[in-house]
Structure formats: C-alpha cells, structure tokens
Amino acid sequence: MADTKGIMIVGEVADGKLSATATELLGAARKIAGELKQEVIAAVIGSGVGEAAKEAVAFGADKVYVIDNPMFKDYTNDGFAGALQKLNEKVHPEIILIGQTAIGMDLAPRLAFRLGTSVTLDCVGVAIDPDTKLLQKTKPVYGGNALAVYVSEARPQMATVRVKTMEPLAADASRKGEIVSFDPGLDPASIREKVVQKVKEEVVGIKLEDAGVIVCGGRGIGGAEGFDQLKELAKLLGGALGASRPPCDSGWVPTSIQIGLTGKMVAPKVYIGIALSGSSQHQAGMSGSKNIIAINKDPEANIFGISHFGVVGDYKKVVPAFMTKCKELLAK
Template sequence: MADNKGVMILGEVIEGNLSSISTELLGCGRKLADELGQGLSALLIGSAVSGWAREAITYGADKVYVVEDPLLGDYQADSYVLASEKAAKEVNPSILLMGQTEVGSDIAARLAFRLETAAVLDCVALEIDPDSKRLLQTKPVYGGNAQAIYVTDTDPQIATVRAKSMTPLAKDDSRQGEVINIDAGLDASAIRTRILDKVKEEVEGVKLEDATVIITGGRGIGGEEGFKQLEELARLMKGAVGASRPACDNGWMPDKAQVGLTGKIVTPDLYIAVGVSGASQHMAGCSGSKTIVAINKDSEANIFRMAHYGVVGDWKKILPAFKEKIKELIS
C-alpha cells in the first residue's frame, strides 16, 4: 500500500461497552498520531457497533470507521480478518494497533500476512523514533527477563498492545469527529467455521484477568489448605487468587487460575507472589504488573530478581501478620 498515513486502532465492544483496552489504545494512538502530526482513527467491527463510534471519539479518535454486517455478530477469524483487510486498504494507516486479546492477537498475524507486512505482538511500550519516524515497539522477551525493541520496515506497522500497559485519555464529551461506514462486502461462503454454542465461565468474585490485586501461590504453598489462606487475603483486598503451573498440576487450584505462558497473562496494579520460585514461564505471565511483591523463604529464588519488593521468610508466619495489618488498615 502506498502513501500510508495516520494511526488506526482496532476497537472492541465487549458486553455492551467499549472495552478498556480500546480506550488505552486510543490514548496511546493519540500520542503517537500527535507526534507524527497525523490523524487518529478507530475501527469498529460487528453486527451492531455504530452506537460506540461517538464513545471512541470522546476518547481521542478523529475518525471512526464502522464495518457492520449480520455475519459479524460473533467473532470469527475469516469474517473479521476480511473486514479488517478491507478497512486497512481503504484507510491506509501507517500504524495499526490492536489489543493483546483473543481477538487482536488472532487478527494481527493473519492481517499482516494479507497486507505483506509484519506484526509485533504483546508490546508494553510504543514510541516514535525521532529520526526515522518509525514505530519503536518494545515487548518482553526471555520469559519477561528482558525487553527488546522492534522496528517494522513495511506499512502498516501492526502491533498488539498488552492490557494496562497504556493510559487512556480523560473522556472529553466536547470532542468532535467523523463516523464513516465501510461495506466489507462479506459473503457467507467465505466463512469456514461457525459457532455452535457459547459457555460462559462462572466466576466467584473478581475475574483473574480483571483484578487490580492478585495473590498467587506456588509450589511453596504446599497444598490446598494454603490456598484457602490466600483466598481470605484476596477477599480482604478485593482481589483474585492465581497459581503457578506446579500448583495447578498438583491439583491445588484449577487450571483457569494458572498465571504464565501456558496460563493467563495478567497486569494488576499489585501482584503478590507467595511461595513462587519465579520461573521464566511464570514471570512471562505477570511481568507487566505495576508492583510485584515476593514472599519466599529461599533468598536465591529467581522471583526476587523481578520483584519490586521482597520478603525472605516462611509465608506461614508472614502472611498472618500481613493479613492482620490489612484488616487494621481497612477497619
């Protein structure tokens, strides 16, 4: 594509709301677009998403492109990639951002192939190179033990962004923008799969990926009884309980609680790791946390290299005292 210009973000509407990752992308995209002296647009795809176009404008978009079609009612890779491709070719953005979500990470690589460009996934920082004006894309590597900066030579420069790594702008209801409809020209014959059924996960309390506070237990917890203590602390702090892979493999916690490369990627404000050694596979799932606190009796545990704060000692002695202090603070 020639004459690529501007920044575009792929917005997601989830359960009747413009998702938080979408507003974060708009905040980041606005900053990048301003540095380039270009415009920021949002792309909304679905069967009935035009109602959120105005919302995207209040969070920073200059233009909102809407692709609506009955075939886009549920996410399905074939239809959404075709819709994204049509919009990208019509708008010709220089930069195209998506969330590191099930939808964003699925579309990004497929779309990059179709547009003969590249996609960098799971970025935690984005900025414009002052000399080349190309996008500098920073992402964790080696299980979160290091960060690498990537530059894409082709346009559009596609990147997915980790949730909570960017800050949304304050909502401004006075902002004005333009809403443009795009006909993707979808044909049902091009869609190779269909959704047969949906099963909604039942969650008590806060969902792990949405929690601002997570208390995670590892092999050092020793068993199910230890996790009951973590759950008590999580309730006090209005948080959620996670687990390392060994803890899940031992049956102490369900697989849905696993944090790590083969589990869930979480980015809470506070991540308390209790009895977690800090293997790279686990740290890859929590390295985006704003603050990591480690409690472990092994002073040489890898977790202390990644933690912002560390306590060396037996969690069975430390946690009760910590819990009492929390009770005191919230009373």
C-alpha cells in the first residue's frame, strides 16, 4: 500500500460557490493538519467550479484539485465516486472528510467501498489521538442518547461530518495555495445515473440553516394556532421559525422546519426554545447555538440545562410580553 499523507475534504459546490459545509470541513481539516503536520487538500468537482476552487484556498486549503467537466454538472454517484477514486490513486490522502449532506450520505459509503476502507457517518467531532495519531471520530449513538468514539487503522481514514458542528476559518483572499486541474479520465458511459429533474425547496423568508435568530416551538405550544404567534415573533426579530419533532409529527407545522437529530442542524446567534423539553435528540440539532434562551413552565425541563438565559412560565403570557418589549426597543 502506498504511503498516505494529507487531509482531504470533498468540497460541495452550490450555484458555483463553495458550500458552507465545505468551509466547515476546511476548518476542521486545518486543525487536524496542524497536529499531523500535513497539508490540507480540497477536491472540488462540478462544472464551472473555478471560483469555488479559489474560495477553498481562502478558507484554508493548501492544494485544490479541480475536476471540472460538464459530465459533473449534476451529482451522480458513479461520476463523483469514480472521479474521487481516481484522485485517491494519485494523492493517497491519510484522511478524507465529507459533509453529512444528502450528497455526502450517498457518496461516502460507496467511495469507501471502492477504496477498500471504512467510513464513520454523521460525526459531530473529529480529532487526532495524541498517542496513536489516528483520527478519533465522535458520533451520536442510541438515538442521540450517547456519544461513541471510533477509530480505524484502514487507509484512508474516512468520516462524514454533521453540518454546523465545525467552525470555518475566516476567509482570507490573500492566502496562497496551489490549484491543480485533474482529469479522472472517466468514460461518460460508465455513469449509469441521469438527473432528469431538480426540484428546489421553496423557502418563504429566511432559510432556517442560515438564520441568525431562530424561534423554535415544541409540543407544549399545543397546536398550529400557537405557532402563528411564534412565526410573528420570528418575523419581528428578523429570524426563522423552527420546531421540535412532536409538532411536526402532529402536523401542526411542516417537517421542513424540524430541528434535531432527524431534522436540520442549526447554530444561530440566538436560539429561542419555547414550550419544548429539550430532548437529547433535539439538542443534537441546536446545541451549537451561540445564545440559547428557554421559555418553559416546567423548571425541570432539559432545555434549561443548556440554556444561557431562561424564563419559567407559561409561553402564552411570556411571549406576548416579550414581543411588546421588543417592539418598544425596535421603535427607538
């Protein structure tokens, strides 16, 4: 087996730009590379991805391999896994990090199989063991009620990393890095899938994952009508509306705004959790929030254990008073 060296991330591209997930992976890769004294490599695949490659350098990549071809305009497993397999034969990275996204969840296991290695999915932490120098991959287990740490001696060591669990570096446009064009030499006939239609999720207002403020309601809201008030609060604060799993399962709100282990991962500047218990499954999706405010009439609710500020009381009384005060402050 060839010697392995380098921390490689697979950088997804959205609308010609490097995705936020890719910048988070680069931030994680830089920390790992510093401990191993190795370089950070980014693989950028798509069609017309030159700008994304430059962004990868700005966000921490030492070397970027650009696989730019119209055949990679849309994601296909055969195409992307095949191209990365060929790149691996050239680069031989020590570690490969992929985002735990719709693409990453499909790509990572198949790529690992092609490379004859293993992959740990949905990691919320990656670090280097100081003694063995192996990659420690931390992920939720038992429905999010515990965390387990995995290591593998197979090469390359692979992991998918949950969105919003890593901090990206600040972009530095003056940063220098090498951008290399790479042709995997794939036969278009080897790509068995074909994208026939794309349906973009319709978002009214601010996208939940991008919101700086999130107002999230739980089972204690009691019904769809209660969420109308929370939606008004979110609009007042320039934020987005979220929900824990029970309201979504009950049909009070769409599943597209569900936050948690089986929903979306968010890390806003301000997270307001209202009438929700704060189960471990829910915390898995929002514990990275910078400021957590909890409103619950149960003083023993789990959400208070991770909140920075808390109000014990009935949300039907607390929220209207809070909104009135916010309007007064915003009017000044």
